[in-house]
Amino acid sequence: MIINEIEGVLENTEFSNGVYFFEVNVKGDTFFILQLQNGCDKLNTVKLRFRENDVSIAKNAISEISISNIHKAIVKSIESGHLLARIELLYKGHLIYSLVTNKSLKKLNIKVNDEVYFLVKAISIEVLCE
Incomplete structure (x- = not known):
């Protein structure tokens, strides 16, 4: 399993009920x-x-959704296996990887060089201090 890692600048921090909320600027x-x-x-x-x-x-862009991290990227490569496909995305100079089912890949009809949106739930991202 690949762990995506990108750098950004921490712009805001809030704390409530034992949970921190971060806003990080990535280019x-x-x-x-x-x-x-x-x-x-x-x-x-x-x-x-x-x-x-x-x-x-x-x-396509999705506006009515609970996921707040929705960003554009370009499909750089697609590696299909028997059940799963790994999609390599280019996002602001960073490589981002997504693992999807082949069924989803076929439904979306994604090809290399397509512009797509990648979505990540806020709870799924870990912030590491430099």
């Missing part, structure tokens, strides 16, 4: 993260980590 895009621990200072560079199986793919 102009904001990622929202929920996490139980903290230790990062605002305006510090942080790393965001999330598993490839926590990354969903959409061909």
Whole structure:
């Protein structure tokens, strides 16, 4: 399993009921993260980590959805196995990997160089302080 890792700048932190809410800027895009621990200072560079199986793919923008991390990327490669396909995305100079079923890949009809949206739930992202 591949762990995606991208760098950003921590712009905001809120705390309520034992949960931290982070806003991290990644080259102009904001990622929202929920996490139980903290230790990062605002305006510090942080790393965001999330598993490839926590990354969903959409061909079109989705506005009415509870997932707040929806970002555009370009399909760089597709590696299909018997049941699963690994999609490699290029996002602002970072490689992001998504693991989807072949059935989903066929339904979406995604091809190399297509522009797609990748979605990651806030609870699925881990913030690591530099």
